[in-house]
Amino acid sequence: GAGVSQTPSNKVTEKGKYVELRCDPISGHTALYWYRQSLGQGPEFLIYFQGTGAADDSGLPNDRFFAVRPEGSVSTLKIQRTERGDSAVYLCASSSAGGMNTEAFFGQGTRLTVV
Amino acid sequence: KQEVTQIPAALSVPEGENLVLNCSFTDSAIYNLQWFRQDPGKGLTSLLLIQSSQREQTSGRLNASLDKSSGRSTLYIAASQPGDSATYLCAVYGQAGTALIFGKGTTLSVSS
Numbered sequence: 001g002a003g004v005s006q007t008p009s010n011k012v013t014e015k016g017k018y019v020e021l022r023c024d025p026i027s028g029h030t031a032l033y034w035y036r037q038s039l040g041q042g043p044e045f046l047i048y049f050q051g052t053g054a055a056d057d058s059g060l061p062n063d064r065f066f067a068v069r070p071e072g073s074v075s076t077l078k079i080q081r082t083e084r085g086d087s088a089v090y091l092c093a094s095s096s097a098g099g100m101n102t103e104a105f106f107g108q109g110t111r112l113t114v115v
Numbered sequence: 116k117q118e119v120t121q122i123p124a125a126l127s128v129p130e131g132e133n134l135v136l137n138c139s140f141t142d143s144a145i146y147n148l149q150w151f152r153q154d155p156g157k158g159l160t161s162l163l164l165i166q167s168s169q170r171e172q173t174s175g176r177l178n179a180s181l182d183k184s185s186g187r188s189t190l191y192i193a194a195s196q197p198g199d200s201a202t203y204l205c206a207v208y209g210q211a212g213t214a215l216i217f218g219k220g221t222t223l224s225v226s227s
Contacts, residue, residue, distance in 0.1 A: 006158075033214060042119075042204055042217030043159070056214060091158060093215075104149065104215055106159040 002026075004107035006092050012113045013082055021077040021110045025094030032075050033104065034067055035091040043091055049075060082114045117142045121205055121218035128195055129226050136190040136221045138205030143183045146208040149215065150179050150190050153202045162203075163190070195225045 005024040013019050025032050030051055035043035045059040049069045057067075064082075069075040079086055089109040095102040118141045128134055138148070147166045151159040163172045163179040165188070171180040178191040192199060202222045206215040 004158075035217075040219070042206075042219045043215075045214040045216065048214050059214070093159075102147075103161055103164045105161060106151070108158040111156075 006107035006110050010111045017082050019079050021090050023075045023092030029094035029096050031095045033093040034077050037089045084114045087114045117216045119218035121221050125222045127224045132195050133193050136203050138188040140186045140207050143186050148188050148207045151204040197225050197227045200225050
């Protein structure tokens, strides 16, 4: 695609429910990143994929958070037993190679609200 | 652990002024540095990427410089316009070379 696409743009869910957030990276980009941004803060790293594998998942806050990228393109961020503290904007980015000297492009984000 | 700080947190200027946004990072062993713009409720738009071997990059009215040894970068905006009003974020690739590490941003307001 022309840019990074994230769906849905907004998601409201009840505490304790399961949610999935989707990211379609730029076509051909092998690196994909998930970030979380709270109000007034910079984006906080969650997980990084190189191809199909998670190269770095050190930013996932706990085991309720999980992400997959089964075919090396679309990625899904999954949150189990959502809590009100999970409310934030979840951002996805992709780049052509990942790591050194590459430019990252971000999607518009998914605003998650847990009530 | 790499930490990125942006000063000031907020800035208000009248239209037409030239201005400088500052970014500092604690570990000079970075791979590259990227400046982004974020409009309210929107995602991030890449403005400039400075690779570790470069000292500056220019795009239109924007000029970004990088001094790795001192752990600093500046974003210079010439002849500011109301449309420049947004939050500007600085990010560096940390030691692992895998994830961008962000500052909290500078929120710029340009009045007409």
